[in-house]
Amino acid sequence: MTKLRLAIVGAGPAGIYAADILLKAERKFDVAIDLFEQLPAPYGLVRYGVAPDHPRIKGIINALRDVLDRGDIRIFGNVRFGEDLTLDDLKRHYNAVIFATGAVRDSSLDIPGIDAEGSHGAAEYVSWFDGHPDVPREWPLDAESVGVIGNGNVALDVARMLAKHADDLLVTEVPDNVYQGLKASAITDVHVFGRRGPAQVKFTPLELRELGELRDVDMVVYDEDFDYDEASQQAVASNKQVMVMDRVMQSWRKLDSANNAGGSASRRLHMHFWARPVEVKKDENGRVAALVYERTKSDGAGGAVGTGELREIPMQGLYRAVGYFGSPLPGVPFDKKHGVIPNREGQVLEAKSNQRVPGIYATGWIKRGPVGLIGHTKSDAMETVRHLINDQGSWWQPEDPSDEAIPALLAERGVEWTDLDGWHRLDAHEIELGTTQERARVKVVPRDEMVRISRGE
Numbered sequence: 162m163t164k165l166r167l168a169i170v171g172a173g174p175a176g177i178y179a180a181d182i183l184l185k186a187e188r189k190f191d192v193a194i195d196l197f198e199q200l201p202a203p204y205g206l207v208r209y210g211v212a213p214d215h216p217r218i219k220g221i222i223n224a225l226r227d228v229l230d231r232g233d234i235r236i237f238g239n240v241r242f243g244e245d246l247t248l249d250d251l252k253r254h255y256n257a258v259i260f261a262t263g264a265v266r267d268s269s270l271d272i273p274g275i276d277a278e279g280s281h282g283a284a285e286y287v288s289w290f291d292g293h294p295d296v297p298r299e300w301p302l303d304a305e306s307v308g309v310i311g312n313g314n315v316a317l318d319v320a321r322m323l324a325k326h327a328d329d330l331l332v333t334e335v336p337d338n339v340y341q342g343l344k345a346s347a348i349t350d351v352h353v354f355g356r357r358g359p360a361q362v363k364f365t366p367l368e369l370r371e372l373g374e375l376r377d378v379d380m381v382v383y384d385e386d387f388d389y390d391e392a393s394q395q396a397v398a399s400n401k402q403v404m405v406m407d408r409v410m411q412s413w414r415k416l417d418s419a420n421n422a423g424g425s426a427s428r429r430l431h432m433h434f435w436a437r438p439v440e441v442k443k444d445e446n447g448r449v450a451a452l453v454y455e456r457t458k459s460d461g462a463g464g465a466v467g468t469g470e471l472r473e474i475p476m477q478g479l480y481r482a483v484g485y486f487g488s489p490l491p492g493v494p495f496d497k498k499h500g501v502i503p504n505r506e507g508q509v510l511e512a513k514s515n516q517r518v519p520g521i522y523a524t525g526w527i528k529r530g531p532v533g534l535i536g537h538t539k540s541d542a543m544e545t546v547r548h549l550i551n552d553q554g555s556w557w558q559p560e561d562p563s564d565e566a567i568p569a570l571l572a573e574r575g576v577e578w579t580d581l582d583g584w585h586r587l588d589a590h591e592i593e594l595g596t597t598q599e600r601a602r603v604k605v606v607p608r609d610e611m612v613r614i615s616r617g618e
Contacts, residue, residue: 163190163553166562168251168258170242170490172198173205174225174535175525176261179542181228188550194234195255195567197246200294201239201579201611202587203229205263209291210284212318213333214325221535229581237567238579239612243491245576254566256556257520257549260490260502260509264526268484268500270310274441275481279304279449283311283319283482290322290343292336294608299338302346304477308452310438311482312355313363317372319480324351324378324430334595334602351430352474356437356457357465359386359410360393366405372430373413379424380413386434387414390459433474437467441479451475485531494518502527507545508552519555522548583615590614 167183169176180194202208204222211218229236240246242262251258267282274280279301288296309320327343335343355362359382362369373380387410389397397407410432416424435457442451453473457465487500494512496503502523503510509521524545525538533541571578579587587605594603605611 164562165190165192165257165549165553165556166255166559167192167194167549168255169194169196169261170258171205171261171263171525171527172196172200172203172236172238173261173263173525174207174221175263175527175538175542176205176259177203177225177228177234178539179259179261179524179546180234182539182542183546183549184233186546186550190553193564196234196236197240197242198236198238199241201608201615202584203236203238206265209293210265210287211291212287212322213291213335213339214321214330215318229584232581236579236581236584237571238583238615239608240571240576240578245571245574245578248492250570252520252557253560254562254570255559256562257522257552259507259522259524259545259549260493260527261523261525262488262490262527264485264487264500264531266486266488266500267481268486270438270481270483272438272440274443274449277441277443277449277479278447279478280441281478281480283309283315283480284485286319286322286480287315290335290339292339292604292606294606294611298606300342301478302342302348304449305347306350306352306474306476307348307478307480308352308354308474308476309480309482310354310452311484312353312357312361312434313482313484314365314368315485316353316355316482317364317368319482320351320353320430321372321375323348323480324372324428325375326377326428329376331598332600334591334600334604336604336606338606349428350476351428352433352452352476353431354433354436354438354452354454356435357463358389358393358434358459359407359432360389360396360403361463361465362406362434364406366402366409369406369409373409375430377426378428378430379426380416381429381431382410382413383431383433384414386432387411390461392459392461392463396463435465436472437465439471442473449477449479452479485526487527487530493521499530501530504528506548507541508548517555519552520557577612577616579612579615583617586617587611587615 267284436454440453444450456470489495591602
């Protein structure tokens with residue numbers, strides 16, 4: 162019987178689901194899968210892209226853990242593709258590779274002043290508060306008023322993690338350096354900007370409702386944003402999610418009125434709709450001083466058009482949450498415009514000729530862009546795996562497909578890789594750190610410390 166030796170680069174949900182689906186699929190050959198991850202710990206954006214106060218989403222980790230703990234997938238953590246391991250190495254030792262590297266950079270926003278000091282991409286801040294080992298330990302939280310551009314769940318996560326009081330995160334796995342940073346935050350006002358109206362937002366009801374449940378934070382909405390046209394009324398009437406979110410925001414309007422548009426909380430979270438960012442103004446030191454936005458209005462079809470009216474809100478910090486963007490991989494075709502590996506249903510294509518590249522596949526956000534939820538990642542992986550199975554005639558023919566080849570290669574190159582037992586050690590260590598503080602876990606942040614604990618050194 163033929164055996165497929167498969168490498169998967171990326172140990173987030175996309176990579177783990179692809180491995181699981183292949184192992185369970187009907188096929189006429191055996192399978193051996195090695196999963197490579199640049200971080201010492203698995204789970205990708207579920208560990209490093211979800212706010213620490215979202216433990217229910219992190220429940221996904223339990224399902225991913227069950228897949229890994231079956232013991233039929235090898236993990237090599239702390240291995241950087243393109244540095245520790247190359248595409249040529251994979252061709253020498255495997256029949257094929259699936260890239261599941263996700264999208265972790267921020268999409269750009271092309272407006273004047275966006276490069277001001279104090280202007281950040283949301284992904285940078287998320288990586289910091291999630292304890293990513295490759296970002297600085299400190300984060301500047303000296304601004305009193307900050308803005309968040311975007312109307313998706315990431316924008317709400319960022320806004321919530323800016324407005325929330327640090328002590329309310331102590332029940333979570335927030336790293337100590339993040340808790341200390343947030344504890345010293347000077348923030349009093351967080352402004353969220355979306356270019357369309359309340360009936361066209363991209364976030365979900367649960368995320369929205371959580372904002373209103375923040376302790377000692379007043380929600381501020383503006384009556385002028387709720388003058389719904391027919392398209393918005395129809396959106397509220399025909400979509401249950403939109404209806405629920407409208408109800409939540411209408412309740413905030415009533416609270417505003419009852420409080421004479423001003424509550425007693427020490428912090429405020431303002432929702433600005435029909436607001437298209439135009440310019441970031443800088444002070445004499447090049448820092449963020451204000452956001453200029455154009456007031457927009459409905460185009461009658463669910464979109465927005467400019468009105469020409471410009472407004473300005475003073476602030477000292479700004480976060481853009483306008484989407485994630487993929488990163489190129491050495492030796493692998495890449496679409497610079499869309500931030501993805503060019504592919505047809507997961508089969509990788511040459512960027513210029515659109516010709517099929519044998520042996521190379523993609524799944525997850527690096528395949529389709531940073532849209533959709535975990536469920537989409539599963540269907541994504543199924544499509545890619547189906548092609549992988551059917552493409553048996555064009556698999557690579559490796560020189561040395563032995564189990565020992567990769568550990569020997571990494572050892573020869575001095576790579577301190579981590580494995581599944583190592584993740585179990587790190588996992589247990591973080592849970593133990595949490596136990597002493599009556600918390601679920603406390604994340605270890607420094608990469609070298611993660612590696613040392615994982616390797617039992």
